[in-house]
Amino acid sequence: MNTSMIKSKFLSNPGELGVVAVGFSGGQCKPGVDAAPSALIESGLLVQLRDELNYKLHGDDTVHLYKDLVPKDDPPFRNMKNPKAVSSVTERLSEQVYSHAKEGRMVLTLGGDHSIAIGTISGTAKAIRERLGREMAVIWVDAHADINTPESSGSGNVHGMPVSFLTGLAKEEKPEYFGWLKSEHLLNLNKLVYIGLRDVDPGEKKILREHGIKSFSMFDIDRHGIGRVVEMALAHIGSDTPIHLSFDVDALDPMWAPSTGTPVRGGLTLREGDYICESVHETGNLVAIDLVEVNPSLAVAENDMGAHETVRAGCSLVRCALGESLL
Numbered sequence: 427m428n429t430s431m432i433k434s435k436f437l438s439n440p441g442e443l444g445v446v447a448v449g450f451s452g453g454q455c456k457p458g459v460d461a462a463p464s465a466l467i468e469s470g471l472l473v474q475l476r477d478e479l480n481y482k483l484h485g486d487d488t489v490h491l492y493k494d495l496v497p498k499d500d501p502p503f504r505n506m507k508n509p510k511a512v513s514s515v516t517e518r519l520s521e522q523v524y525s526h527a528k529e530g531r532m533v534l535t536l537g538g539d540h541s542i543a544i545g546t547i548s549g550t551a552k553a554i555r556e557r558l559g560r561e562m563a564v565i566w567v568d569a570h571a572d573i574n575t576p577e578s579s580g581s582g583n584v585h586g587m588p589v590s591f592l593t594g595l596a597k598e599e600k601p602e603y604f605g606w607l608k609s610e611h612l613l614n615l616n617k618l619v620y621i622g623l624r625d626v627d628p629g630e631k632k633i634l635r636e637h638g639i640k641s642f643s644m645f646d647i648d649r650h651g652i653g654r655v656v657e658m659a660l661a662h663i664g665s666d667t668p669i670h671l672s673f674d675v676d677a678l679d680p681m682w683a684p685s686t687g688t689p690v691r692g693g694l695t696l697r698e699g700d701y702i703c704e705s706v707h708e709t710g711n712l713v714a715i716d717l718v719e720v721n722p723s724l725a726v727a728e729n730d731m732g733a734h735e736t737v738r739a740g741c742s743l744v745r746c747a748l749g750e751s752l753l
């Protein structure tokens with residue numbers, strides 16, 4: 427495949443890919459999700475993107491651990507766990523993603539837990555506003571809505587809250603607790619669409635309902651089929667809007683992606699996940715993608731096949747979103 431096959435209406439350098447590998451796990455309590463970027467890279471993902479999909483990669487394969495940003499003392503604040511660490515890591519990440527996106531490159535972020543989307547989406551949103559004077563849309567593919575406010579969250583884990591901070595539903599003035607998020611970083615609630623939901627907390631359901639947020643659950647996918655659901659999701663966004671795709675690997679059924687911190691049965695097949703990514707690529711509107719919540723240390727049974735399968739599934743999703751075509 428050659429670079430001219432990479433579709434993108436909103437990128438000035440469509441053949442270029444900014445890569446940010448984020449080894450961060452502070453948005454939840456299970457260690458191991460910080461090892462995902464290395465596992466994805468070791469399994470050959472970046473080499474495939476370079477040699478098979480012909481991207482010019484920027485930002486090498488160093489995995490950022492942000493050790494200098496993780497404070498020793500980080501007590502809960504408004505019920506959030508590790509609030510200072512998550513805030514300062516996502517603030518730095520936001521600048522990293524912004525610096526790629528402002529050059530008109532596609533940006534790929536390998537997480538890390540889903541709290542890192544506070545950094546990625548804020549960075550792309552700001553760059554798209556500056557470069558194109560436009561609002562971008564987000565397709566959030568996940569078993570979970572991750573739209574708890576600090577107050578509605580039962581767990582206190584920030585990986586269950588990124589969407590509320592990104593849309594301004596949760597606000598905080600103090601810069602060390604996400605107060606660095608300004609209006610140029612934020613996402614419009616009517617430009618957000620969910621696919622794959624099946625484990626949504628009562629407080630989150632209330633938020634989704636009250637704000638009329640477009641959501642396609644597994645029930646909708648069973649009823650209409652993945653083809654129709656993706657068509658409806660894209661119709662909601664409109665065909666003339668840059669898209670940031672944030673893909674939580676737990677959207678896939680644990681059969682395909684068992685190694686993840688909060689698995690939920692009854693999810694997408696790998697093929698359905700790949701189809702979502704292929705369809706988003708086909709719009710030509712994709713500007714950034716996150717792949718999060720792969721946790722290779724949470725393997726199933728006595729072997730690490732689960733981790734291997736999950737990493738492989740993650741690689742497949744990314745390649746599909748970045749233009750790998752079947753024929």
Ligand SMILES: NC(=[NH2+])NCCC[C@H](N)C(=O)O
Pocket residue numbers: 539540541570572574579580581582583585586587625627674676687688719
């Ligand atoms: N990114 C994720 N896997 N999020 C899971 C969130 C689970 C639950 N809703 C919580 O707030 O803690």
Ligand SMILES: [Mn+2]
Pocket residue numbers: 568569570674676677688719
């Ligand atoms: Mn999830």
Ligand SMILES: [Mn+2]
Pocket residue numbers: 540568570572585674719
């Ligand atoms: Mn998530």
